[in-house]
Amino acid sequence: MTSSSSSAVEKNNSKEYLTKGILLIAIILISSVFLFLYNYRDSEYTRKTLKLEGSLSTGVGLFKMNCVGCHGITARGLVGPDLHAVTERLSDSQIIKQVTKGLTPPMPSFEIEPQNMSDLLTYLHTLN
Numbered sequence: 001m002t003s004s005s006s007s008a009v010e011k012n013n014s015k016e017y018l019t020k021g022i023l024l025i026a027i028i029l030i031s032s033v034f035l036f037l038y039n040y041r042d043s044e045y046t047r048k049t050l051k052l053e054g055s056l057s058t059g060v061g062l063f064k065m066n067c068v069g070c071h072g073i074t075a076r077g078l079v080g081p082d083l084h085a086v087t088e089r090l091s092d093s094q095i096i097k098q099v100t101k102g103l104t105p106p107m108p109s110f111e112i113e114p115q116n117m118s119d120l121l122t123y124l125h126t127l128n
């Protein structure tokens with residue numbers, strides 16, 4: 001009698017573990033899907049940007065509107081660092097990340113179209 005009731009408890013317990021296990025696996029699966037989509041969308045953006053031909057004059061205009069407040073009118077640095085030869089220090093995809101991600105406050109993240117990002121890159125490449 002005692003043994004049968006304890007095995008019922010064990011059964012219940014193992015059922016509970018099974019449910020928790022399945023739940024955990026489901027959560028891990030769902031999070032990996034989100035993580036994958038998030039990274040995929042990122043690399044899509046970068047790939048798209050790198051394929052485009054940037055316009056220097058638009059890039060200069062965008063820089064004046066969005067970046068000179070911190071990087072200075074000649075990009076020699078103010079609050080933010082001097083951006084001359086930044087394209088030698090950082091790869092294009094690192095610069096894209098820097099501009100769009102907001103990972104280094106106080107520099108904000110910019111939501112810009114790949115074409116405009118490409119224009120900015122073209123300008124940054126002229127700063128030697």
Ligand code: HEC
Nearest residue numbers: 066067070079080081086095098099104106107108110120
């Ligand atoms: C609110 C101020 C601010 C604005 C606006 C800003 N930045 Fe920055 N930026 C910074 C600061 C501060 C850093 C240094 C971050 C760090 O390394 O911790 C930085 C770093 C960078 C870097 C990396 C430099 C290096 O040597 O590692 C690049 C490239 C850059 N900014 C480009 C831009 C561009 C392009 C724009 C305009 C679209 C822009 N920033 C607008 C403040 C700003």
